[in-house]
Every structure is written in C-alpha cells, then in structure tokens.
Amino acid sequence: MTDTPQHRLGELMEQSNPPFEEVMSCVFGIETHETRTYLVLCEQPGSTIEELAATLERDRSTVNRSLSTLRDRGLVRRDRRLLDGGGYIYQYTAIELSDAKAHLHEALDAWTATVHDVIDEFDGTNR
Template identity: 35%
Template sequence: MEREIEELFEGEPSFQHILRCVLKLTPSEIEVYLSLHRHPNLGVDELAEIMGKDRSGVYRSLQSLMEKGLVKREYRILKHGGYKYLYIPIPIEELKEKLRSELENWFKKLNEIVEKFSIEESGKVS
C-alpha cells in the first residue's frame, strides 16, 4: 500500500490507481464495478460469464463492493418461480463524491499531524 501511495504522487495516476489507494479497492473489485456499469442489473452468474471470470471470485468482489457501499443488491422474483439477486453499481458521480470525501479526510488528518509536529515531541524518526 505504501508503494501505491508513493506512485499516486508520481507522474499521472490512473483513475483505477486512485480507486486502489483511496478506497482500497482490489483490481478485481474495480473490474467488477466497471463491468456492472457496462452491463447493469445482472446476477452473479451472468456477470461472471460476461467477464470470463470464476463465479466465486466475482461473488467475493461483489460482497466487498456492497460492504464498501459501491454496489447495491436487489431481490427479483422470477416469472417461472424462484428469485435471484441483481447487482447495481452506484452512479459514477456518487463514486467521485466518495473519493472527494475520503481525500478531504486524508488531507485534514495530514494537516493535523503537520500542525501538531514539533521537534521536542518528534521522538525517533521511523
């Protein structure tokens, strides 16, 4: 993670790189999230097939994305009986707002550390 943060400030980071660093998303989670935007309202099986990925890996990514508030799950009753869950990503603008909010929190924390710093209290450098 430390290296990823360093890379964030070197050169021109990609949007995916920012998602990894700021929201702590894995490459698989990013791929699932973006695939859901291209193919909305899919179940796990359909999404895994479109992505050419293992169902269990896609499911784990969806679970993590739901925990992080980036994907929502809707219950649908099927015409011929039974049910399934469909997964819906939050809108890109909402994702951008989450990123902005998280970055603001980072900067506030960093600024507090800078403001509190003094030579007397610094102790050992690590």
C-alpha cells in the same frame, strides 16, 4: 509485502497522472479486479453473478467476493428479482459514477486534513 491497495498510496503519489482505476482501488482499499467489477456494473446495471463472471472471465466465487466488498464500501447495491417459475436471483447495480467520484473526493479530503494536522502538530519533540 504484497501489493495491497493500502500499500499503493506512495506509488500512486509518484505518478503525475494516475489512472482512475488505480486511484479508486487505492482510496477505497479495494483490489484492481474489484474496481473492474464496479466499472463493468456501471455499463451493465442489473447483472447477475453469472453474467458478471462471464463478462469478467472470472469464476463465480471470485465475482461474489468482489461484489461483497463493493457492497461493503457502498459502491454496489443488490436487488432480489423474483423468477416466473418461482425462486429468485440477485441482480447487482453500481452506484452512479458521479456518486463514487464524490465519495472519492470526500475520502481524499478527509485524509488530506488528517495529514495536515499531523504536519501542523509536529514540533520536533513528538517522536
């Protein structure tokens, strides 16, 4: 089995003080490099794919896939900027860290409530 984010919950729960990056990757179901991309965008809002690729030392296609995943999760927005000579480029900005933290809390609270329901409904015959 690969080390996908969904399979890291048990490992995460065993840590008494897990790093924020691991919590974010696990809860949002994203890879570590996607979390890193988000955090770089927090520091460098309005970055292009080329700028991110240079900062992250990754190829453009990998950065593009990371940004697509982050946009799907609502963690990053894309804005189009018109160029003086014609055409346009896309710039990416992370949502505020405080908003991402609020989403993390909401996701964990929803999951915890579901687990509590499973525990409460188990009567020994539900196998």
